[in-house]
Amino acid sequence: MNAPTKLITDTATLSAFCDSLANADFITVDTEFMRETTYWAKLCLVQIGGPDEAHCIDPLAPDINLKPLYDLMANPNVLKVFHAGRQDLEIFYTATTTMPTPVFDTQVAAMVCGFGDQVGYETLVSRLAGAHLDKSQRFTDWSQRPLTERQVVYALGDVTHLRKVYLQLSKKLEQSGRVSWLEEEVATLTNPSTYRVDPREAWRRIRARTRSPRLLAVLRELAAWRELTAQALDMPRQRVAKDDAILELAASMPTTIDDIKRARLAKPLASGRYAEGVLAAVAMARDVPDADCPRLEREENWDSTASRAVVELLKLMLKARSERHHVAQRLIATSDDVEAIALDDAADVPALQGWRRELFGEDALKLKHGKLAIGLTADGKHVEVFER
Secondary structure, three states: OOOOOOEEOOHHHHHHHHHHOOOOOEEEEEEEEEOOOOOOOEEEEEEEEOOOOEEEEOOOOOOOOOHHHHHHHHOOOOEEEEOOOHHHHHHHHHHHOOOOOOEEEHHHHHHHOOOOOOOOHHHHHHHHHOOOOOOOOOOOOOOOOOOOHHHHHHHHHHHHHHHHHHHHHHHHHHHHOOHHHHHHHHHHHOOHHHHOOOHHHHHHHOOOOOOOHHHHHHHHHHHHHHHHHHHHHOOOHHHHOOHHHHHHHHHHOOOOHHHHHOOOOOHHHHOOOOHHHHHHHHHHHHOOOHHHOOOOHHHHOOOOHHHHHHHHHHHHHHHHHHHHHOOOHHHHOOHHHHHHHHHOOOOOOHHHOHHHHHHHHHHHHHHHOOOEEEEEOOOOOOEEEEEO
C-alpha cells in the first residue's frame, strides 16, 4: 500500500523538506504521541507547516533518520509556533537534550490577549482563522501503521490553520504592547529545567494526608523509588504503584515483606521485583535526621482565620485585574501564588515578578497591608481597587 500523500517516510525527503524551511520566518509544529503504557512519550507523528506547504513526518518509518528535523528545531533563525506546546517541547528535549528555539506558543499568547484560561486550539481556529476543525480522528491510535489519508489530512489541520492563528495573535500582542509578557512565559516554557524530573521532589505531587515530618520523609523516599523505577522500566508511575499504595506504605513503614503483605492497597508490591526497593526506601527514610525531614510549612501556617481572609480578598482583586486588563486569571497568578503572598511579602512566586508584579503583585501587597481597599463601582457591576 502506498503511503498517503503529504506523509514523509524516508530521510532524503525529510532532509529536502527541512532544507526548504531553513530560511522561513516561522514554521508551525505539532506532534502526535502515545504514553498510556509508557513513562516516556512515544513519538508517533510530527506535523510541520511552512509558508507554502505542510507535511507529516513518520518517526516510526523503517530506517528514517530524524536528524534533519531536529536540526530544524534547533535552528535559531526559524521561529517554531506551537499550540499548548509543553508536551511537544518535552518530547524534542528528551530525544535530543536540546530545546527547540525560538518558540511561540499560541495558547499562552491567547491567554495574554484575553481569550481566557487554557483556550483550546479549536476555539482559536474558529475565532481567528474562520475555520472549523474535523475532530473525528481525535482519539485515533497514532502508533498503528499504515496511516490512512484521512488521518494525515486530519493531523495537518493542526498546523495549517495555526499559521493564521499565529499571525493574528502576533498582531494583537504588538498592538497591546504585551510582546514582552509572552517572552517571559516562553522563557519558562523553553527552560530545560522545566522538563527535568527530580525524583526527590516527586512526593510533592501526592496529596499527603499527614503533616508528620517523619512520614513525609518516608513518602519522599517511596515516591523517588517509584519515579526511578518507572523511568527504568519505561512504565507509567501509577502502574508501578498507585498514590494510595504509596501513602499506605508511608503510614505503615514496613520493615519486612510480610509487613507489605499486610497492607491492603500495597499488597501487590510484596511480590516480584518491587519489594526490595520498597523496603530499602523505607529504611533510608528511617535514617534521615529529624532536621532533614520535609515539612509542609505553608500548611502549618494556615491556622489563622485572618490569613484565609486575606487570600479571599486577593483572589477577588485578582479576578478584577484579570477582567480589567483582559488577561487570563490563571496566567497572572495561581491559587498557590495567592496563598504564598498572603503568608509572605517576599514569596518566591511568579506573581511577584516581572509584568505580573506590575499588574497584580505590587497592589496585592498593598491590599494585604491595608494601603488599598476593594469595593464595587458606583453602578455596582464591577469590583474596584482604590487608595484608602
